[in-house]
Amino acid sequence: MDFQDTICATSTAQGIGALGIVRVSGKDAIKIVNQIFKGKNIEEAESHTVHYGFIISSPTFLRGERTSNTQLQSSNMIDEVMVSVFKAPKTFTAEDLVEISCHGSPYIQQQIIEALIQQGARMAEPGEFTQRAFLNGRIDLSQAEAVADLISAENRASHRIALNQMRGGISSELKDLREELINFTALIELELDFSDEDVEFANRKELEDLIQNLKSKIQNLITTFEYGNAIKNGVPVAIIGKPNAGKSTLLNALLNEERAIVSDIAGTTRDTIEETMTIDGITFRFIDTAGIRETTDTIEAIGVEKAKEKISQAKIVIHLYEDDIEILKELEGMLQEKVVFNLLSKIDKEGHDHEMDMKSLQRNHPNYHHFGLSVKKNINLDRLKNELVESVKSGVDENTVIITNVRHKEALLKAMESIENVESGMQSGLTGDLLAFHLRDTLRHIGSITGQIDVDQDILGTIFGKFCIGK
């Protein structure tokens, strides 16, 4: 792409700080900043160098002209700054880029931006710097999307996934298969040109292998979405049980230990969720099950409905009990897809028999964890935490490429559909042109993830519109 205009924006967080960065990108970035910069002539500066000087609001000074202190003062000086010069193409946007490091005052940042606009720059739209990085071919679309995820990552797991994706995780995962597929599609299309001659350039056996390979890869990626989404948004957990079963005690015990870590990071707590905590880099979100607390004594129909609604949102259900597991039995139908911790509470108390109560349950179900717990005596608290984390990770390696983006998942589902059309088409002897159509379709869906096709302008707008200004 060749953008004619130069954009600018404050790139650091809003508010008062020691430093603030105003970023300028575009073909005139260096020239424009130079016009309001009292210091070295940065048009002659080397790339990746930093220069001390002053930003002034009107370019009344000829460089090199000797000026007294008084003259400088009256020239609408805005701030004492450090200016970093980055020359295309090795910059964030792949364009000429200048970063003005000024004092972290909103007033000063606003003044600098006004001065830049006066010199011909334009205020950047949200995400426009990253969009240019994408449109200039420096990063692909999935990497651009990862930048936003990385910035908002609040725990180790989501941070790691975003960083992996920003470094091209998804792209490299699909790159080889996509290239092979392009190859085959080209061959199939070539056959069409020679359709009279009944030649076969594309080896059908190899194509079939490729399709199987691609299907399994795509399926694997789709499977990671559930994990990825849970990591990104926190894993919803419902703690259920009769009144006084020890639910609050357990929650407090878990939170007290972990809260210090969570509260360091701004914006961790969400409005709709009662409490969140991060264990071993994974954030768990506890769903309010107050509805159950009030009605389970009699297990009325209305109470169970309320409880079910809450539980349906959870990925993990922790059931605490003292005497019986009636609640769990009542709910069992809807727990098939969930991880269930069925815990005998207060095992420090006399007379609590752990083994006895579980007889009637399908205790060998792989998603069920049964053990006794005592918060008071700190029995099995660590076990609970470890198994909570394990149940989320369940086989996902730290270096596995994880899908966290709904757009990517949708694209993969559509790619899967198309590739299955290719597969069944080959089995049913579909004509070459229809086969080619489904192959193109597959390529298009895979390519839409990384933006290696002409992605719709609307989609780009949606993706970059969610960014903050200055990114």
Place this chain on the structure above:
Amino acid sequence: MDFQDTICATSTAQGIGALGIVRVSGKDAIKIVNQIFKGKNIEEAESHTVHYGFIISSPTFLRGERTSNTQLQSSNMIDEVMVSVFKAPKTFTAEDLVEISCHGSPYIQQQIIEALIQQGARMAEPGEFTQRAFLNGRIDLSQAEAVADLISAENRASHRIALNQMRGGISSELKDLREELINFTALIELELDFSDEDVEFANRKELEDLIQNLKSKIQNLITTFEYGNAIKNGVPVAIIGKPNAGKSTLLNALLNEERAIVSDIAGTTRDTIEETMTIDGITFRFIDTAGIRETTDTIEAIGVEKAKEKISQAKIVIHLYEDDIEILKELEGMLQEKVVFNLLSKIDKEGHDHEMDMKSLQRNHPNYHHFGLSVKKNINLDRLKNELVESVKSGVDENTVIITNVRHKEALLKAMESIENVESGMQSGLTGDLLAFHLRDTLRHIGSITGQIDVDQDILGTIFGKFCIGK
């Protein structure tokens, strides 16, 4: 100074942004960052250069060792960053300084700081970077104080004053006189050593001239404090008048035009003040005069007391009236020191005679402004704004050095007291040692503004440097 430890902190505003800066300063700054930086060996980098790479949380990588993507991923990579290297002494702190420009995520910044601490850096105290700049002699105390003022400046006037002070305004204003005074003090103290011989090294006439010069300079600076303080905190304005005199209409008219400008800048509105607005770079703060509104119909004693309390906080009083100026007459005793706008309201209405109502007032008082006003027909609104601004500026030039800091004002008042002691001491023939005592006192107070409080060192330096007479 020679600090042994290396400090680090996030220097950009809190919260999520596109970029965040983590700053590291101290003798090991470059070495420490280098240990967690995967990229160029920055120990070999030139000063004022920027380098692309990754921050990792454990230094398990030997630089130059070839590592696969997978290895890098598993090495606890924290972020993709740009690292700026600044070598002492030409840095903000006058020490080796490194700025890590990372993604603007609180989580990432925290991880980077933890990694730096693991390598031996220490979390910086508030203001510690600027403190080091001062203790390392790069800036004086008044300049260091100006950095904080500059960052919190919310309007053009306070921004300009802070910038001027940061660039050494106060220091340079006092520098020459202070040096002369040091010189004289040295001479007077030298006389003490030769007290038997009754010599006079210090020319008494010249000392007297210097004292007069210093007194006038100090007095000028003290005088600017009122303006400086008003600029920094906003100029308090009371709008008074009977109910329906048009007070709210005027306030809304002023605010509607200016509010957009004000609300761009966070934190402008203070709790204790009803409304603020910035005109021509100066912020005005409107004091709630509700007390007057309710009681002025009868001008009861209690109502006037309430009104007086409010008005006593104001620097400017705007009185709006339709028929009579009884309120103003009642309050006149306490308006001597204030700027008063006595405005005939609603002059668009028929029968309002501007001239008639003012006969009885001391209309030639320089602080009184009398004119008619119509918000409805926009008559004299601009005049009011211009005269409001002028009344605050009143002769203070944009390049005048302005005192905004109470500490500076206190120091100047004390210096004034001491210098007057010197003056009266000379007139009454005070002995040399007592004169020297008051001179040192003056120097100490002046020096305390800029932090040049090692007065003894200065005097010693002057004696041995200039007047080495072989004793």
